[in-house]
Amino acid sequence: MKTNRSVSIPWHMIFIGIIIILTFPIIFAVGISFKPLEDAYNNALNFIPTQPTLENYETFFNSLNVVKIVSNTFIIATTVTLFKVFTSFLAAYAFVFFDFKGKNMLYFLLISTIFIPFSVTMIPNYLMISDLGLADSVWGVILPQLADAVGILLLRQSMKTIPISLIEVARLDNLGHPRIMKNIVLPLVKPAVTSTGIWFFILSWNEYVWPVLILKTVDHYTLPLALQMYISSEGGTNFTVAMAVAVITMIIPLTLYLLFQKYIIGTFASSGIK
Amino acid sequence: MQAAKPAKIKFTADHWKAYGLLIPSLIIFILFMFWPFMYTIYLSFFDWNMVKPTKEFVGLQNYKEVLTDPTTYKVFGNTLLYIGLLLIINLIIPYILAFVLDIVLKRFNHLYKGAIFLPSVISLVVGSILFTWLLNPVSGPAAIILGWFGIDMPIWSKLDGWVIVVLSLITSWKVFGYNFIVLYASVNGISREVIEAARLDGVPLWKIFFHLVLPMSSATGIYVFIITIVQGLQYVFTPIKVITQGGPNYASSNAIYHAYHEAFVLYRTGHSAALSILTMAIFILLLILEFKFVERGIHYEN
Incomplete structure (x- = not known):
């Protein structure tokens, strides 16, 4: 009409x-x-x-170790992404293609963590990271970020569309689970894996709350923390430099988004549909 | 699909392998989610400052102190205001727009969706700094434009109420697009025939929205409702921390920021833990709602 x-x-x-x-x-x-x-x-x-x-960019590059800060951000985001995609993939595979005792309860338990506010876990996590001697380090930032059930939710959603008969045939051919995952499931859910991975990377690249608790040394900072140094409630006297840092902080997520826009929107559109 | 239930012959002999696949996730979640959760409950019964070697058991004292502190009520009031604003901007408006774009306009939907989602990939620290300048009450562009009409921009970062409005707007800049595409997909998933038939019969659009679209996309609607409250309040943390640090006089603090403030600025872990547990209790109520309506399903979309 x-x-x-x-x-x-x-x-x-x-x-x-x-x-x-x-x-x-x-x-x-x-x-x-x-x-x-x-x-x-x-x-x-x-x-x-x-x-x-280019003077604003020059000021930023001259006042901080920008290469170090960008590489910290990159290392953290990449590690978090690879780890989360891998563990979520295994978990989603288990939830979709297996029947086992406690399956529904376990799924419920993991997914409900999406709704736990970080204030509930921050003190113990902070203490644990400090006790492990990981305060002010890359690993201290990475570890608690790994507990995120969104990947399990998104990949399960995508794997559920695979006809079970396909997997059964492969099993009858005596194919082991690692081969099935790699040769059958992974190619079929590649768009979901890609967009989940890109989303995780962007999320971790932008992460602020946890790094701000853990990182103390400026040389260990990530980009959002470096940017924060240029903010004051009045907009700051350095606000053109702040804008330059803001541009550097957002350029990677924006590029990734523009390149993979269709995948990302498709995957997230489905996240609210059960 | 719920309808047909084919005899699913899954891997009967090797079910135990599923646990193996879940072990990496479980270890991570136990270490950094479930154990910390329990430990926070434990800490809420102790008087401690994160440094002292011993914790003193005080029973329900922390809860009592938190619940008799006027600041707590101020912060919970702020939290409600944040929730209300976030829901209007990020649930009601995008819901209507998703309906309009999908049912009424039907054109440029890819372009609109792509552009609207864009800010969702950008750090809220970036958002905070951009808007602190754009909305600078003295020399920022918004203040200058308002000045043409003889309107003085309120010094929002120092004013009760205003500060919450502006911080909610900054947060919505990031949240809006994500919610919009999720809601759009859900509206888009509704069978066309029913809606087109209603339109041919001359049923007014608002009736189609309330009587057809809303009930048929309610599962997603509830999902977005909850995610907006729970994640929205956490997202607001960033502009609060970056721009106001909860001030002036707690006027912009919310339940989550206040828990952070108690723990890492005032070093009162007991108060912080008790406050977090109380917040969590409210969220659990929401969770029950989610699983009652969404998982059991009052209406399933596909």
Whole structure:
């Protein structure tokens, strides 16, 4: 059924308005990051760099060990992603293709952790990480992030679409579970694995709450923590530098999203559907 | 699909192998989720400051102190305000928009979805810094534009109420897109025929929304409702920590930030633990709701 134009045009305007509100801050930050501080202050409404400069980026690179900070962020995000995808894949496989005692209860138990606020686990985790001597270290940031059931939920969702007969045939051919996982299941759920992995990477790249508790030395910081150093409640006197750091922080997640947009949206769209 | 139940011949002989596959996940979850959870309950009965070698058992004293502290009520009041705002912006509005885009407009849906989801991949620390400048009450762009109309931008970071509104908006910048695509997928999954038939009969759109779309996508609606409350409150933590540190005078603190503040700023682990357990109790109520309605299913979509 066709919709009347007098109805549809205002709605399109609303959508465009929302998109402008949502994306404008990003464009604004990119523009400001190439402006000299004085210019940005005096012409606050004009975000187009009329006298483009790299000085904000230079200031950031000169004041902190940026290479170290970016590589810390990258190492943490990659390790967390690989580990979470691997363990979630195994768990999802167990939940979809096996019947075992306590299956439903165990699934319920794991999935309910999605709803546990981090304040409930933060003190013991902090104490444990300190006792293990991992405070202020990469592993101290990584370990507690691994307890995340979202991957199990998403991959189970995807594996459930595989016809069980396919697996049964493989079993009759005496194929072991590792081979079935690698040669049959993995290729079939590859889009879900890819988007789950990218999502985990983005999540860990952006993680702030836990690293801020664990990391003390500036050289051990991740990008969001480095960015935080440039914030004060008034917007700060260094806000053009802050914009440059913000651009560096968001460039990787944005690139990944633009490259894998279709996968990511597809997988997340299904996460709310049981 | 629920309907047909084929005789599922799963791997009968090697069920025990499933436990092997679950071991890595279980170890992680026991170490960093279940054990800490229990330990927080334990800590809520002790007076401690994280440094002293001994913990003093005080029974329910921490709960009593937390429940008689006016700050707790202020913080819980703030939490309710945050929840209300987050639900309006990130559940009601995207629900209506998902319906409009899918049923009424039908065009540009890929473009709209892609653009709306974009901020969801960006760190809230970035969001906090962008909006602190854009909404700077003196020299920021929003203040200048309001100035043209003779309106003074409130100094929101120092004002009760306003501070919560702005921090909720910053958080929504990140949450909105995710919720929108989840709700859109659910609305999109509803059978077209019923809706088109209703439209041909001239049933008004708002009736289609309330009587057809809402009940038929309710499982996802409840999922988004809960996720918005539980994760939304955790997301708000970041702008609170970065911009206001809970201030002015606890006006922007919420239950989760306050637990952090008690533990890592005031070093009162007992209070923090008791507060977290109380918050958790409220969330468990929500969880029961989720599993009662969503998992058992009042209405299943596919």
